[in-house]
Amino acid sequence: MKGRWLTWLPLAVFAALALLFVGGLLRPEGRVIESKMVGKPLPAFALPAGASDRPALASAQFAKGKPRLLNIFASWCVPCAAESPQLMALKQAGIPIDGIAIRDARGDVDRFLARYGNPYERIGLDARSSVQLDLGSSGVPETFLIGGDGRILHQHIGDLRADDVADIMDRWKAAQ
């Protein structure tokens, strides 16, 4: 009786593995890679101005006692245009927002902001994604909450939807 069980064991193992692999093939994981920099100080950077009517952005401008949002965007990024009403709403609520334009050109950023609105106080131009890599950010758009002590408190991956605004506001208020 014991021997008969053993005979079927390899087939059972094979069937279990086959199920696992087919399952994995049918549901490929669209994984979101969270930054491991949350909780750590903002990496040091100094970027040139990303738009003609906004000053340049450096990490030293954070850590001044008041929490700020840092929005990673690009003029060529469609979801970034989609989230602009939400950023404008946050700005209207009195939350300071700075932007980093990824792989962009100043003229394109100017046109993008003229079309969708400009919620930013300062904009940095990250032409080689180097600050993006230093932040552990894996795409555009992303929004970071930086505490008044210059630490990264929160990362929102993807565009801000209308129902994300309240959450970001609460986090910003809690950080004060």
Place this chain on the structure above:
Amino acid sequence: MSSAALLAQTALPPAPYADRQLDDPAQEKKAHDFMLTIRCLTCQSQSIADSNASMAGDLRSEIRQRIARGEDPEQIRAWLIERYGDWISYEPTAEPILWPLWAAPVVLLLGGGALVWGRIRRRKKESA
């Protein structure tokens, strides 16, 4: 590829060393071997050496420039893992979660050896 990447691409040309080899062949080999072990953030099943995503190109350029400056590949790996976690590296680590993986060959070898040993002993008994 993410849906955003399908809809739009950056108009900027690739970073200087994204698709250009380093002049020193030894350094280029070091950089390329290392890039094969780093996962692309945009096309998540490719290494950055194989990916056409703009972010992979920027990372290739960054890695080549760091290696040209004399940085060690493992230093760069540590820098990336600090930002993106173990996920970014294809190289298995020695973390406890991977101990069963490292132990598997030894366990299989011992199990197989025991099986063979048992067979030989039984056969000897039968022939004796």
